[in-house]
Structure formats: structure tokens, C-alpha cells
Amino acid sequence: MKRRKFVKLLASTPLVSSLTAENSLAETTPHIVTTPHVEPARVVPKFKIATPFKPAAVPGMPGPYPGRVISVKAQNSLSEDGLKFNDEVIREMMERGMRALTGEKQTIDAWRRFIKPDDVVGIKVNAGGRPWVVSSPPIVAETVRNLMAVGVKPSNIYVYERFQDQMDSINYAQYLPPEVVITTAERQNRSIDNGGYDPLVYAEADLFGEDDTRSCMTQFVSRTLTKIINIPNMKDHGATGATGCLKNIAYGSFSNVARTHYKGVSHTYSFVGTLAAIEPLRSRTVLQIMDGLRGVWHLGPFAETLKYVFFPRTIQFGTDPVAIDRLLLDTIDDERKRHGAISIWNRDEKTLDFNNGKRRDEDPNTNIIIREPGHVEYAGKLGLGVHELEKIRVEEIVL
Amino acid sequence: MSNMTEIKRQKAKGKGQKFSTLFSPSALTTTAQAVLRRAACFTFAFCFLPFAFCLNQTSAQSRTALPILFWSQSIETAASLKQAGIERIAVTPSSVAAWRSAGFDAIALSEAELTKREKLLTPKLAGRGANVASATRRPWIDANGWRLLRNPSGKFFYDLMGAALGKSVLAAAEAFAYQADAVIKLDASELAAFGEMLKLLRTLPNEPQTNVADIGVIDDGSPLVGEVMNLFTRRNLMFQPTKAPLKQARLNIKLGTKAYPESAAADPSEFALRIRRELGDEHRSLRVYGAEIVICRLTSDGKTARLHLLNYSGREVDSLRISVRGRYDIVAMQTSEYGKQTPADLSLTSDATEFSLPRLGAYGWIELKHLH
Numbered sequence: 124m125k126r127r128k129f130v131k132l133l134a135s136t137p138l139v140s141s142l143t144a145e146n147s148l149a150e151t152t153p154h155i156v157t158t159p160h161v162e163p164a165r166v167v168p169k170f171k172i173a174t175p176f177k178p179a180a181v182p183g184m185p186g187p188y189p190g191r192v193i194s195v196k197a198q199n200s201l202s203e204d205g206l207k208f209n210d211e212v213i214r215e216m217m218e219r220g221m222r223a224l225t226g227e228k229q230t231i232d233a234w235r236r237f238i239k240p241d242d243v244v245g246i247k248v249n250a251g252g253r254p255w256v257v258s259s260p261p262i263v264a265e266t267v268r269n270l271m272a273v274g275v276k277p278s279n280i281y282v283y284e285r286f287q288d289q290m291d292s293i294n295y296a297q298y299l300p301p302e303v304v305i306t307t308a309e310r311q312n313r314s315i316d317n318g319g320y321d322p323l324v325y326a327e328a329d330l331f332g333e334d335d336t337r338s339c340m341t342q343f344v345s346r347t348l349t350k351i352i353n354i355p356n357m358k359d360h361g362a363t364g365a366t367g368c369l370k371n372i373a374y375g376s377f378s379n380v381a382r383t384h385y386k387g388v389s390h391t392y393s394f395v396g397t398l399a400a401i402e403p404l405r406s407r408t409v410l411q412i413m414d415g416l417r418g419v420w421h422l423g424p425f426a427e428t429l430k431y432v433f434f435p436r437t438i439q440f441g442t443d444p445v446a447i448d449r450l451l452l453d454t455i456d457d458e459r460k461r462h463g464a465i466s467i468w469n470r471d472e473k474t475l476d477f478n479n480g481k482r483r484d485e486d487p488n489t490n491i492i493i494r495e496p497g498h499v500e501y502a503g504k505l506g507l508g509v510h511e512l513e514k515i516r517v518e519e520i521v522l
Numbered sequence: 523m524s525n526m527t528e529i530k531r532q533k534a535k536g537k538g539q540k541f542s543t544l545f546s547p548s549a550l551t552t553t554a555q556a557v558l559r560r561a562a563c564f565t566f567a568f569c570f571l572p573f574a575f576c577l578n579q580t581s582a583q584s585r586t587a588l589p590i591l592f593w594s595q596s597i598e599t600a601a602s603l604k605q606a607g608i609e610r611i612a613v614t615p616s617s618v619a620a621w622r623s624a625g626f627d628a629i630a631l632s633e634a635e636l637t638k639r640e641k642l643l644t645p646k647l648a649g650r651g652a653n654v655a656s657a658t659r660r661p662w663i664d665a666n667g668w669r670l671l672r673n674p675s676g677k678f679f680y681d682l683m684g685a686a687l688g689k690s691v692l693a694a695a696e697a698f699a700y701q702a703d704a705v706i707k708l709d710a711s712e713l714a715a716f717g718e719m720l721k722l723l724r725t726l727p728n729e730p731q732t733n734v735a736d737i738g739v740i741d742d743g744s745p746l747v748g749e750v751m752n753l754f755t756r757r758n759l760m761f762q763p764t765k766a767p768l769k770q771a772r773l774n775i776k777l778g779t780k781a782y783p784e785s786a787a788a789d790p791s792e793f794a795l796r797i798r799r800e801l802g803d804e805h806r807s808l809r810v811y812g813a814e815i816v817i818c819r820l821t822s823d824g825k826t827a828r829l830h831l832l833n834y835s836g837r838e839v840d841s842l843r844i845s846v847r848g849r850y851d852i853v854a855m856q857t858s859e860y861g862k863q864t865p866a867d868l869s870l871t872s873d874a875t876e877f878s879l880p881r882l883g884a885y886g887w888i889e890l891k892h893l894h
Contacts (some may be wrong), residue, residue, distance in 0.1 A: 316840035317812035322867045332795040334814045
């Protein structure tokens with residue numbers, strides 16, 4: 124080797140190697156997948172994943188309790204009409220649920236299983252279903268109270284969501300200590316606020332020929348938080364069938380995700396799980412608290428009207444988002460059946476009127492996208508949890 | 523620039539510059555300066571662009587390409603122009619002397635001459651707003667880049683009378699980015715914004731460079747090919763209009779051939795997508811992430827590359843991610859509303875340079891130095 128070439132190599136090596144280490148790229152090859160429920164064979168897009176983070180020894184998802192769900196139901200958790208919270212009952216539901224999940228006798232010890240005093244903790248709420256089906260303020264407040272009891276500084280607690288306009292409309296601040304940080308990645312859903320996202324952690328795929336093919340992780344997930352508690356709701360979803368733990372943590376922590384639906388077709392089947400599995404999100408999301416006090420069985424993820432709101436009066440606890448969401452699919456589908464609406468598994472194109480949101484709003488038997496409830500099973504196959512019903516162990520507590 | 527295909531603009535119609543062209547409002551430099559620029563460009567082309575496709579430098583490239591204000595109001599408005607920092611104007615022949623006496627660099631241009639120029643669209647986001655931008659609802663943009671690329675020696679005219687406030691900033695940036703010979707007619711209320719933009723543009727190096735292109739578009743001058751080029755511009759697919767296939771281009775597109783029948787371009791948007799996929803995103807000289815309302819122009823002289831960013835949304839873009847094929851140092855970043863910027867999250871791989879521009883208003887200008 125000539126000296127000049129050697130010197131050149133020497134000079135370039137540290138930079139190249141450090142960049143390689145920081146930007147590990149993994150690619151998945153397109154493949155055909157089938158689900159047991161219905162016919163479809165789907166083409167899974169080719170995803171390029173970029174992240175400098177390695178998984179934890181025990182990733183938060185599925186965590187220490189794969190396939191285990193604690194379901195706590197209390198009829199009086201809400202007022203009779205379902206519009207008001209009963210804070211004391213909700214606190215008891217939280218305590219019972221956490222103790223049952225961990226087997227601890229003291230609630231504080233249950234929380235210590237997941238959180239250490241020096242953690243910087245994110246609470247991923249869901250504000251998209253405002254005003255009726257959002258992460259309930261008493262559940263969020265009780266979570267914060269327990270984190271502080273563990274020793275986490277309130278200034279190290281971040282209640283977060285993607286869009287500020289949604290967060291503002293709920294005003295969590297009035298329920299929380301003033302030092303708790305309430306933050307969002309974007310002002311609103313308009314695709315030009317990227318400063319809250321990490322350009323070095325992303326999933327890239329050309330789904331429908333969109334110009335911007337990347338979805339980047341929120342910066343406070345990748346650069347600030349050490350642990351995340353996920354508080355989704357029980358909601359119907361026009362593209363995924365139902366939205367719970369997986370979609371709340373995945374689509375709520377990445378940019379540019381609305382691109383997965385186009386003209387009645389959705390790539391949510393593979394994209395939800397793919398995003399949830401990206402590090403450090405997967406490792407840091409250590410606890411799932413499914414807020415099922417209220418739910419929405421049609422028109423989700425939105426709930427601007429009470430027309431489709433129902434009241435399961437339930438909170439579920441676990442570390443396995445797939446198991447909780449597998450139960451959710453049945454919850455939403457059963458509720459739809461009760462109202463004579465088509466199943467979330469229905470793929471009949473006769474029900475599809477993709478350009479007619481108004482008709483969908485008024486008629487629960489109209490889809491604007493072929494729903495993809497199979498996204499839960501897909502996430503299970505990615506190792507995020509247990510999707511087989513027969514393997515999911517549910518402990519029900521009724522107060 | 524080993525990973526880029528650089529193609530010079532088409533040869534201008536007619537080799538020699540006519541006397542009238544040299545002294546038209548667009549001829550912003552002296553003949554001597556133009557000759558020097560031309561020589562300099564050839565030096566770059568032959569010394570640093572071994573693979574570049576170099577044609578004669580055109581007269582259109584041999585100027586600083588600052589757009590000029592067409593001002594039909596009376597001399598009494600001189601103070602408002604001076605206050606806006608506007609010193610060069612095109613005025614009706616009968617008023618030239620008066621404006622020159624008032625200290626302006628005034629050039630005669632009649633209304634008739636003005637309207638003979640090719641009228642451009644008011645650059646803007648049309649129809650849907652940026653708040654609904656997504657793959658399912660791609661916003662439509664009224665942009666002129668493809669017209670300016672198609673006719674580098676053309677004479678253009680923006681009529682911004684009655685246009686929304688601030689449109690002159692984008693029009694000036696468009697003309698500057700494509701080094702177009704453009705005259706802008708605007709309302710008095712727009713003078714301050716326009717003057718401020720000119721002030722910035724005067725400080726930015728913009729000597730002629732070659733257009734970076736991945737695609738050669740055989741241009742028969744038809745509206746259909748024009749619409750295809752429009753969509754290529756819109757999607758930031760770097761192309762060069764040409765009369766014959768370009769050896770250095772990864773793809774050459776000629777409509778009406780077996781590979782690309784005219785029917786294939788009946789839906790230009792779908793056609794642009796097809797071409798993008800034939801090219802392969804990984805082979806594109808430029809990618810932009812984080813906004814679908816920013817149109818870019820990339821030029822190079824082999825040593826430096828220059829990136830012009832035109833934001834049509836009317837709103838600030840926060841942290842725009844840019845990927846340029848090739849390894850570069852980022853020498854300077856300037857923006858129209860937010861001044862000098864520092865690149866964030868720089869990532870240099872074996873064949874690409876990625877970085878974030880923290881804030882982008884209507885216009886951004888980035889200079890990159892090739893790492894050989």
C-alpha cells in the first residue's frame with residue numbers, strides 16, 4: 124500500500140466507523156404474510172430501519188409478563204351516565220391492578236419493579252380521541268403520583284403526545300404538579316414541524332409513492348426518556364380495526380405516519396409493529412395501562428361525539444402490548460356487533476367507500492379503509508408479545 | 523461529484539449574444555464580466571468535472587440573475603423604493619431619465635415589452651394547506667422551476683399585482699435559484715419584503731454552475747413533456763431538458779417511444795412516480811425529508827455544490843432533513859427569514875451527506891464543498 128493511500132485510510136477510518144456504529148441500518152425483505160382470520164395475502168413493504176440504539180437485556184415490550192393481562196373493572200369508576208370520573212375508585216383500580224400484575228403486596232413496590240428514582244419517565248397519553256375518549260386525567264395523575272412516590276422528580280416526568288393542539292384541549296396541567304413537563308413533538312398535524320423528531324432514528328419505506336418516505340422517532344423518546352409508560356384507550360380505528368397499546372406507542376412516537384393509508388388501502392398491518400419494535404422505543408416502554416373507562420366503537424380514533432362512545436369501565440395492566448391489544452380487538456368487535464355494525468375483520472369491498480368520510484361518519488357499516496386488525500398478530504410475530512388468545516392469561520378483578 | 527450526473531444547461535438559441543440582449547434589463551453584468559464568467563466556468567468544467575456534460579455557457583447563465591422590479595408608478599414614489607433598498611428598476615422609456623436623475627439604476631422597459639415576456643405563475647401553495655399534507659393529500663404547488671430550466675435564455679415576467687403579501691420573496695428566490703431573466707411587477711405594499719430579499723440575494727454567491735440531473739428529458743417542446751417536467755420538479759427529481767439523450771444521466775426519457783409511450787404520461791403524477799421508481803430513491807442526487815412543499819435546485823461546478831430550497835407553504839419548516847449524494851463539507855447555510863443557520867445532525871456515509879436545516883422560511887441557500 125502506498126503511503127498516501129494508507130494515510131488517507133487512516134484519516135477516514137475513525138469517522139466512518141463511528142458513523143457505522145451510530146447508524147446501524149437493518150433492512151427487511153418484502154414477504155407475503157397471511158392471517159388466520161380472513162383471506163388476505165399482503166405485501167409487506169421493504170423497511171429500512173436506522174437507529175444507533177441496541178435493545179436492553181429485557182426489552183420493555185413484551186417485558187417480564189408476556190401474555191399476562193390484569194383487567195380491573197369497577198362499575199362506579201364513572202358516573203352513571205359515564206361522563207364523570209370517580210377519582211377514588213380509579214385510584215383503587217390502579218393499585219389493585221399494579222399489585223396483581225407484579226404480585227407485590229405494596230403498591231409502591233409494584234411501581235418499583237419498573238421505575239427507579241433516577242429515571243426520566245415519559246407517559247405516552249392519547250389525546251386524539253378528545254374530548255370523550257382520551258387518557259383519563261385521573262389515571263395520568265395517579266401514574267404521576269406513584270412515580271413521585273418511587274422518587275422520580277416531577278421535573279423528570281414527561282406527559283407527551285404528538286400534537287400540541289390535541290394536548291391543549293385536554294389541559295392535563297390542571298391535574299398535575301406544575302413541575303411535570305407536558306410536551307408534544309408538533310404543534311399540529313401539518314407535516315412541517317420536524318424539530319421534535321430525531322433524524323437519526325427512523326423507519327424508511329416507499330408506501331404509496333409519497334415524497335417523504337421517512338418516519339422519525341420523537342426526540343424526547345430517543346434522547347431524553349429512560350422509561351415510558353403507555354396509557355392508550357379502547358378505540359375503534361378506521362385503518363387498524365382497533366387502536367390500543369401498539370398504535371398509541373408507535374404512531375404516537377413517530378412522525379409522518381398518516382401516509383400509511385391511501386385510497387382505501389392501509390399499510391398499518393406491518394407498519395404499526397415495525398415502528399413499535401424500533402429501539403429505543405421497544406426497550407424503554409416498560410408498562411402498559413389500557414384506559415378502558417370509556418371506549419369508542421366506531422369513528423375511531425376520534426370521539427368528538429358521544430354517539431359511538433361506550434363504557435367498559437375497565438383498566439388493564441400489563442407489559443405485553445400485543446396481548447392487551449388482542450383482547451381489545453374482541454372488545455371493539457363485540458361492541459360493534461351489539462350495535463349491528465360490520466366486523467372490524469370485514470374486508471368486503473362493498474363496504475368500502477374510501478372517499479366518503481361523511482357516509483362513514485353516519486353509517487357504521489361503511490369503511491373508508493380496509494381495516495387491518497391483523498397488525499396485532501404481525502406485532503406478535505415481531506416478538507413484541509403474545510397474540511394467540513389461548514396463550515393469553517387474563518386475571519379479572521371486579522371492584 | 524462522482525455520484526452525480528452534472529449536465530449543463532442547454533445551449534441557448536443562437537450562439538452569439540445580440541446587442542439588444544446585452545443591454546436588456548436582464549443583462550446585469552458587463553460584457554467583460556460575462557466573458558470572465560464564461561471562461562471561469564469552462565475552467566471548472568474541464569478541470570473538475572471529468573464526467574460532466576458541458577455545453578457552451580449560455581448568456582442566460584452569465585449573469586447574477588437578480589430579478590428586477592418593474593415600476594410604473596411616478597417619480598414621487600422614489601422615496602419608498604429607496605427606503606426598501608431597491609436601486610435597480612425597469613421603468614417605462616419615457617420616465618427613464620427622471621428615475622436616473624433620482625439616483626436609480628433605471629432601465630427602459632415598455633408595458634408592451636413586459637407583456638411579451640413569458641408570464642410565470644405566482645409561486646404558491648395552491649388548494650390544500652400544508653396542514654393536510656400527506657401521501658394521501660399531496661398539496662399542489664404553483665412553481666415555475668421547470669419553465670425556467672426548459673428555457674434558460676428566456677425572458678420571464680411575474681405579475682404579482684394583487685398577490686398575497688410576501689409572494690415577491692418566493693418569486694425573487696425562484697428567479698435567483700434558476701438564474702432566470704425575470705422582471706417582477708408588484709404592489710407598493712410588497713416593496714419592503716422584496717427589497718429585503720434582494721438585499722440577501724446580493725450577498726449570496728451565485729456564479730453559474732451546472733445543473734445536477736439524474737434524468738435527461740428529451741424535450742420536444744410539447745405541453746405534455748412540460749407537464750412531466752413540472753411533476754419532476756415538484757417531486758425533486760433532478761432532471762435536465764435536452765434535445766438528445768445524455769450519456770451521464772441514469773435515465774433518459776423520451777415520450778412517444780416504446781419504453782415511454784405518450785399514453786404513459788397521461789397522468790403525469792403517476793408517470794413521475796414510475797420514473798422515480800425506475801431511477802431508485804437510492805440513486806437520487808438529492809432527497810428531502812420532513813416536508814413535501816419544498817422544491818430544490820442543485821447545481822455544481824465540481825468543487826462546490828449549491829442547493830437552493832424554495833418553500834412554497836407560506837409557513838416555516840422546522841428542521842428540514844436533506845440528503846445529497848456524495849461527500850461534502852457544508853460551507854454555509856443562509857435563509858431568507860432566519861439568517862445564517864448551522865447544520866444539525868450531520869451524517870456522512872460513504873456515498874451521501876445528510877444534515878438538517880434547523881429553520882427554513884421562504885428560501886434557503888446552502889453551499890457545500892466536495893470532499894475529494
